[in-house]
Amino acid sequence: MPKNYKTKTVDIPLIPLRGISIFPYMVIHFDVGREKSIMALEEAMLEEQLVFLTTQMDPEIDIPVEGDFYNVGTICKVKQMLKLPGNTIRVLVEGISRAKISEIYQTEPFFRAKLKEIVYSDVLKEDKDIDATMRLVMDTFEEYVNVGNKVSGEILVTLADIDEPSRFADTVAANIVLKPVQKQQILEVFDPKERLEEIYRILLEEIEVLEIEKKINIRVKKQVNKIQKEYYLREQMKAIQRELGEDEVIADEIDEYREKLSKLKLPKEVTEKISKEIDRLSRMSPSSAEGGVIRTYLDNFFALPWGKETKDKLDIKLAESILDEDHFGLEKVKERIIEYLAVRTISKSMKGPILCLVGPPGVGKTSIAKSVARSLNRKFVRVSLGGVRDEAEIRGHRRTYVGAIPGRIINAIKEVKTKNPVFLFDEIDKMASDFRGDPASAMLEVLDPEQNKDFTDHYMEVPFDLSKVLFITTANSLSTIPRPLLDRMEVIQISGYTEEEKLKIGRIYLLPKQLKENGLTEDFLQISDETLREVINKYTRESGVRNFERTIGKICRKAAKKKVEDKDLSLVRVNKQNLEKFLGKPMFRYQLATEAPEVGTVTGLAWTAVGGDTLTIEIGTMKGNGKLELTGQLGNVMKESARAGMSYIRSISDKYNIDENFYKEKDIHVHIPEGAIPKDGPSAGVTMATAILSALSNIPVRGDLAMTGEITLRGKVLPVGGIKEKVLAANRAGIKTIILPEENKRDLDEIPENVKKKLKFVLVSNMEQVLEEALVRNEEN
Known part of the structure; x- marks a missing residue:
């Protein structure tokens, strides 16, 4: 047994406590409700008012037995008892000294035990090591009080007057916020020096934890303050807007934008960018120029069909009949579209091909794109590139420019309201370039199936998926199309029509169309095949049928004039003999081969x-x-x-x-x-x-x-x-x-x-x- 303390035997009642640890010199009050504990208190009051208080290991146990509580506890003096309603007694006790159970010889009607009370000698006051440790503990405890704000600073004054090491250690331990198990560990250290060292170690750990708590608390408070500040400012803004007569239109608009954004399934970076734009708009005055720019940008963004697609009509037979109904000939184009449909029927993930229809004017390149859209049950959009010489026409203008707008592609997709239309780039060979950039180079990304899934317009600044679009381009000649651009397209050559093909097209398609447009019927205007052949050879010279259609229209208009002039007229026949009356003198002659050989x-x-x-x-x-x-x-x-x-x-x-x-x-x-x-x-x-x-x-x-x-x-x-x-x-x-x-x-x-x-x-x-x-x-x- 160490020299700095000794023990003496004591026989007093014992009370187990739930969730409370009591140190010597500590004054505390608690409620007693268990019958055994009340009887132990009454017994203590009949004797010297002393009772042994120890802590239960498991506070959930209602009726503890020997072994359910710790052997080391505190001998306390009962200072006051107060009966409360419901057979509960509130008791005020003061800790006297720590003690250890030697023997529990009575369990009914209350616990009574023989204890070994620990008594300290005064020689400890002169120990320099203990004095130094006390100072360290004092300084660390002062830091603990300042950092944590969990203990009143008045305790520091009390501690300064205590020079007894054991009492000093117990007073410090009693004022540290610890778990009951940690307090019990300190209580079981009998040697004051060792107890002071243990308290010092625990204080350092607690200060470190408190520092972390303080940082977290500051961060959370800043966040809360920011939210509160924003809320306060928004409310102020709303109040100002109401005073200005703007009511809550802006707030409703912002809420509408946020609701639209929440409904869209977009990549995280796109969602974050648009959220920032909405936040910027919410902080701006509605009359500011920048607010108008942001509002226009957001309107353009939400007008895009981010998740809207039309369902393809994957019926090959129907598609064939539609293409044949609209166009005579053009077998290669029709075959390629049917192949695309067949693959789409098998594989849903196929990217849209990029077809380039090359041929002379008037052979039906543009109109076949419309038929393709109809056969696929897709929307159709056409953009003419003839004479386009500004790269911004394709990719859009930066928002930093006044009057900036998206490029033609994004605009067309926005108008058609679906992300998988049939998209026709007409006259792709007529693009030019100058100091404003090269639009053909800007088209490289659009017409590349590997890149256009992330097409980024300069105005929108967010990627848009064009991989589902079926791009069709038309050109009269391949010679003016840059090689890298041509490499991205599947070229389908469309040659001019023969005389026989033109005759059939005129009879089946063009003549009925012009009769209808000019309000005539087939019974009123009759044109023979020989006459149509004469129109083809002498009044039109072309690979296509555009002028042929116009010439038929001219005949129809002349016939309509005759009908108006003579209301009794019921039939107009056009033949080779009277064709000049409708069309005038022949415009072309074909050079005919001479039978006779000639020199040179x-x-x-x-x-x-x-x-x-x-x-x-x-x-x-x-x-x-x-x-x-x-x-x-x-x-x-x-x-x-x-x-x-x-x-x-x-x-x-x-x-x-x-x-x-x-x-x-x-x-x-x-x-x-x-x-x-x-x-x-x-x-x-x-x-x-x-x-x-x-x-x-x-x-x-x-x-x-x-x-x-x-x-x-x-x-x-x-x-x-x-x-x-x-x-x-x-x-x-x-x-x-x-x-x-x-x-x-x-x-x-x-x-x-x-x-x-x-x-x-x-x-x-x-x-x-x-x-x-x-x-x-x-x-x-």
């Missing part, structure tokens, strides 16, 4: 934006110094083809009895009539070479023959484009034989069978074969 004159074939055409190449030779004259508005490529043909003729001049010095002694003039029309391209190379050779050798060329192909210096014939259009033009001009490059054999599949039957095709790979077929040799030659 060859029929060539050309492709134009409005279809195919025939070219008569004429060669004139005269004495001179070897000058080559080229007229008829020829482009650089065509001029180079003529020079290449000249060089080839020089290499074979001996075979055709041509003077080997002709390039020094003769001037050669190459002329292509219709000089007002620019002409270019390499496809007239073989034609010019044949014509020059014919003029120099004086060998005539067949008049019922036409040719096309590019020539090389060694006399090779290379393939060219536009074969279908060129063949149709040759057929129209009465040509019987067509010379084509060998590699263009694959293009013959596109030519209608009824045209093929009328023509003879000669496929060649070199100029020798061309000359063999074209030149008309007699015995003298």
Whole structure:
């Protein structure tokens, strides 16, 4: 047993307490309600007013037995007792000293125990280690009081007057907010020095916890204060607005925006951005210019169809019938749309393809896009890109600019109110670029299935998914479309219509449409097929049928005028004999092939934006110094083809009895009539070479023959484009034989069978074969 305390035996009543730990020198009151505890109190009052108080291990136990409470407790003196209603006694006690149970020899009608009371000697006051520890505890406890604000600062004054180590330690322990188990641990440390060290350790831990609590408390208070401040300011703003006569319109508008945002399933970053914009608007005066900008932005944002789609009508048979009903021919386009529908039927996740319909004007590129939308049961939207030269037209303007608006794409999607329409970019080959940017480059993201799921408009500044959109673009020529943009599209070539196709289109589609538009019936106006054919050949010259439709409309208007002038008129017949009365003199004539062979004159074939055409190449030779004259508005490529043909003729001049010095002694003039029309391209190379050779050798060329192909210096014939259009033009001009490059054999599949039957095709790979077929040799030659 240590020298700094001793024990003495005491026999007094025992009371177990629930949830309370009592230290020596501590004055406390509590309520006693258990019968055993009341009887123990009464017994104590009959003796020396002493009672042993210890803590129950489990406060939930109502009737404790030996072993349910701790062995170490405090001997207390009962100072006051007060009976309360309900057989409860409120008792005031003062702790005297700690003690340990030696033996509980009585359990009924109350607990009574023999105890070992701990008594301390005064020698501890002189111990320097204990004195230093007391000072540390005092300083730390003072910090605990200041940080926690859980203990009154007056206790510090009381502690300053206590110099007995045990009493000092117990007073500090009694004023620390601890759990009963922790207090019991301190109570069971009998040695004052060890107890002071334990209290010091607990104080340091509690101060650390209190510091964390304080930080959390400050943070939470700041948050609460911010919310309260915002609420207060909003209420003030509402009051000001009411005074200004603006009522709660703004508040209702803000609530409406927030409600709309909560209903949309958007990515987290988009939701956060729009929430910030709404918050900014709520803090602004409704009359401010910035408030108007934000309101316009939010209106545009919520007008977009973020989650709205139309359901595809995945019926292939119905789609085929709709496409056939609206358009005659165009088999490749129809086939591609049916393929898309078939894949969509199997796979719901397929991205929308990007189709580029390329062909001359008036063949139905734009109208077929509408039919595709109808066959898919989708909304249709059209944006014309002809002449667009500002990149902001596509991507929109930054909101920092006055009058900024979204780009055409987002605007169109907003108007159509669905995120999966059929979207037509008309005339994509007519875009231009200048100092305001390159719109074709801006289109790269739009027309890339891998990128357009996150298309970001400069005005909206949030990504919008365009991957469900079926993009269709139209162009007259691929040559002006930038290569990277062309690479993103699936090109479908649409060639011009044949005369027979135009006749059927006019009879089935155009004539009924114009009759209806002009208020006439089929019984009143009758036009024969021969008359329609005459209109096609002499009054319209085009690959498509746009002018053909206008001309039919003109006939209908003339007939309507007759009906108004003569109300008794019941029938108007239009035929070849009276066609000029309706349309005037024929506007076009087709150059017909001459049967007789001619020297220095060859029929060539050309492709134009409005279809195919025939070219008569004429060669004139005269004495001179070897000058080559080229007229008829020829482009650089065509001029180079003529020079290449000249060089080839020089290499074979001996075979055709041509003077080997002709390039020094003769001037050669190459002329292509219709000089007002620019002409270019390499496809007239073989034609010019044949014509020059014919003029120099004086060998005539067949008049019922036409040719096309590019020539090389060694006399090779290379393939060219536009074969279908060129063949149709040759057929129209009465040509019987067509010379084509060998590699263009694959293009013959596109030519209608009824045209093929009328023509003879000669496929060649070199100029020798061309000359063999074209030149008309007699015995003298």
